[in-house]
Amino acid sequence: MDNPRLPYLAEKAHKLPLRPGVYIMKNRAGDIIYIGKAKALKNRVSSYFRAVEKHLPKVYQMVSHVHDFDYIVTDSEFEALVLECSMIKLHSPKYNILLKDDKGYSYIKVSKEPYPRIRHVFQREDDGATYIGPYISSFVVNETVDEVNRAFLLPTCTRRFPQEFGKGRPCLNFHIKQCMGVCRGRVSQEEYAEVLEQALEYIRGGGAQSVELLTRRMNECAEKMQFEKAAQLRDRIKAISRISESQKVVFSKVANQDIIALARSEQDTCAVVLKFRGERLVDKQDFLLGAVDDLDGARLEFLLRYYTTREDIPKRVQLDGEIEDIDIAAQLLSEQAGHRVEIRVPQRGEQQKLVEMARANAAERLSQKAERTGREVAALDELARLLGLSKPPAYIEAYDISNIGSDTVVGGMVVFENGRPKRACYRKFTIKTVQGTDDYASMSEVLSRRFGRYFDETQKDEAFDRMPDLILLDGGKGHVSTIVPLLASMGVSAPVFGMVKDDRHRTRAIAESGGEIAINSHRSAFTLVSTIQDEVHRFSITFSRARHQKSAFESTLTQCEGIGEKRAAEIFRHFKTIKAIRAATPDQLAEVKGVSKPAARKLYDFLHAED
Template identity: 35%
Template sequence: MVSTNFTERLKQTPKSPGVYRMYNKSGKIIYIGKASNLQNRLRSYFNKSKTQTPKIKTLIKVLKNFDFTVTESEQEALILECNLIKEYQPRFNSRLKDDKSYPFIKIDTSEEFPQVYITRNISFNNPNDKYFGPYASASSIRKTLALLKKLFPYRSCTKPITGKDERACLDYHIGRCVGPCIGESSKEQYNEIINQVIMFLEGDTSKIVKSLKAKMMFSADNLEFEKASHLRDQIRAIEKVHEGQKVLKINSSNFDAIALSQSQDEAWVEVFFIRQGKLIGRDNYLMSIGEDDDESSIQTAFIKQFYKVTPYVPPLILTQHEITEEEEDILISFLSTKRHGKVNIHTPKRGERRKLVKMVEENASKGMDQLKISRFVESDNSETALKEIQEALNLPQKPYRIECYDISNIQGTNAVGSMIVFENASPKTSDYRRFKIKSVEGIDDYSMMQEMLSRRFKKIVYSAKSSPDNQNSWIKKPDLVLIDGGKGHLGAALQVFLNLGITDISIASIAKSEEEVFVPKTPEPIILPRNSQGLFLLQRARDEAHRFAITYHRTRRSKSATSSSLDMIPGIGPKKKRHLIRKFGSVKVIKESSVTEIASTPGMTLKLANLLKEYL
């Protein structure tokens, strides 16, 4: 049986491509997977069937939690999944630790035979020290070092190198070390390998591959086929690893991308770590926020606190919100001093970097939503929330069925409305409805809201007269109608109820800016406490209606963008349009063709061809 917590969270999981992680009761990741539709994929784990594999059955038995990362495409989800699998070793791999002192790979190039090792402390006193990271966890950095050892035969020992040892270790005999300890490799030869390691970690594999290919050809020309074969395999391995990390369409660079989602007195902050244009990890943090703090202030406070304790500061930080002028100079100075080099903070407005920040924003928003839902369900606050709403809004009963409505349009075009339903404080998606606004032209949200509510509540009024026992979900009467908007939206909705003679359904509106709730016959807004479960439930309903409306509006806008002037001509349906485009290729060619040519198209007549020419 699926727990209530999972059921509610699955309903809120986006139908987007991404990567999901499953956790056991100890909080360890036990499985990482990708999906083109996260909600459908995660839901499939809980649909019992005879074809369910033993692996999935075992997985479900120990599964206690899940989360996910939304990506822009299934291809990005696949590559990110591979990166995470390499990093975490999927069968019960660890989640990111709370310890914010991230591990780095360090190479001291001043040593005669440099070592490659892990450190959590960065010192800028030695200019010969090279650091790579931060890595999301100690396990991920160990996986990277293991990979490096497979690709490059540098030493893993810590002993002094004299070149006079009698015997080499096992690494030398299995081809994992060039044996400087026994004099098999000179300082110059060994440092060439270290330079390849450095270039690989910097993402500059092209130079390595070019050098190795030259050596391979030289070996082949000298009939050293075994050595040439080994170099060929090394080249293939390096190219495969490099290709697998290309998750971002961004020029190679090192930066962090930060975004947050605020709810009541806390904020979920998401950070993506990008190194050489590759997403190497992500982490999230909860912040308590002051009563008057806006999101820009929260973001600034986070940057200060986070980079104060983190040993590495990247040269660029991408942010969701612009930083105020009074804070920017001080913050950049602080970060540049910490880095010992120039640091820029940038809020991208367009391009691939803006897309990346949007992805981080989406993950922050979903993270906060999942956290709130989890807390709400686990603490069983549904009855408390309903009671708080009843008392605050002076309702005759607890609002067990809440319907929330929202309008979405851009300058009055492709206007749509949404109706979402919460029953017993949980979304009931089967009762959701979408409305295409038909009678309103131009920018008039109030009239659009009235059209939607009229169409919806006429069904209830007429059904009550004709078939009062009908249990169809479309005509169920809500205990509370919630409008996304302010006092004006409430007035428009009340006019619909007045016209239809509805007096037994409670109605309210919630304004997004100050979270004010308006009810009829009360001039002043109702302000619920910021930590109120009732306010949280109203916010959830409002945000869900907004999400549902926006999604439908985007769909309509997309379809509108792909339509043509043929759609506006009476008598030209999808089938005739398809035949015309197939024959002529474009509307422009149709316009330049004769009536006779158009009339010869399957399904067309001379009369219809003349009409088409007039319209075009």
């Protein structure tokens, strides 16, 4: 690092007190570039100026610009947290998380026509229509419009009513009972207006209130012996209830809460906030935070930055992971809100599903920048969390040993880059030094040869010139315990895990040296690891079968007079495949080194004796 001030900064930090407080990093011009809090100022600030080369990129860059720092001692960690939040809000330092959310507004439009439609629009127009909103999140408006149209069987087609009554057959939505079939001309404007009003009550009041009103009307109709109308209301209540139960998008059993989750890609991090008010999702916001080194630290910083700029703080905040000083953070938010605020990390049930939904939305936002699918981003992020990796593994190598008998033991290496197979970097290994079927020894040979090529600068190969972010072995903790010390002795620091199968040969868990990590409940990571395990097994077994077939055919060739083991091997090296050998003419067979024309004629006759 070319920061000549490091010795001075390290000496100054060493003289700091072991007390809580806030530190303020400044550049040469005196501008504040970072503000942080510490339980012990001396320990925290000193860590920035020790072993600088080992810092993660964002911290390394910040330290390279530090010219000096100030500090403020406080009486408690809580005071330090309050002061840090206040100063970040005031100065907006470059290397602290800055929240920018520049989305426009959305509206729910109820068109002005004999049979009004409910749609999502981005702008109000002077067209006599009714507009509900504005909403910050188009996501919420889209979901709400979709749900209300399905629950109340409102038409979403492009036909005009009543002009197009009876013109053409009803569309698919009518046949699958997602539309009342206005196009048939059997729904009066009065009947339609009543249903529309119920739909608008649903939008304004939420599912619970809507069900309560409809139930009251249904009972009134039943008392008046209006059984057909009561049955229609009953079906509408069932539709709303079914949607409420199946769609976590719209409703939550907790009346007022925020759901916060983060997702990472290699270059960026996104935080998503889902806001529930009155048991209903009313908004979604997403924020791009840039590259993040410490996800837990970023989560805490985002939480504090987000709520120090807002007055609407709910009674509960659900997070997708742990944060340091969670009780102190809750105390700070409680004092700012004027009521008790709980901060939780749900592990199961409805709340955990909502957290997963928020994380999926964060991954989807990142995928738009990375030109990858949201599922790919989410899978790599979830895998990193599960395995305790510092960042999502963009480059994964997986290995498997396969054999059909002791004479055809082979190894296969497959590569997944950004969650997708990179077939140009797949490689096959014929086991050379191991006698018999010893999976551990064979795996050791494969990894030794692979990383031997990495460190050999005289041999260039796209598949071997890059250090993987993650190594997966088809096997359990025995394989991992064998390979980890081998790679450590070679100077390879890439994390190594095993892929464990159940009795039905399906992925069950991830193995590490000390045991196993359950993976079944982590859908995105589970799908990715299963795909990798299936692919490396397919690649290896295909190579093993080809080798076995070749070995058997070589043995067959030696039954021909004049063809020994060496000549048989030379014939294979020349023609590459059994098909090519069988298709060769006597003259072409004679082109093989060591095969004379008489021997070539005998071999040709031998191969075509049964033709």
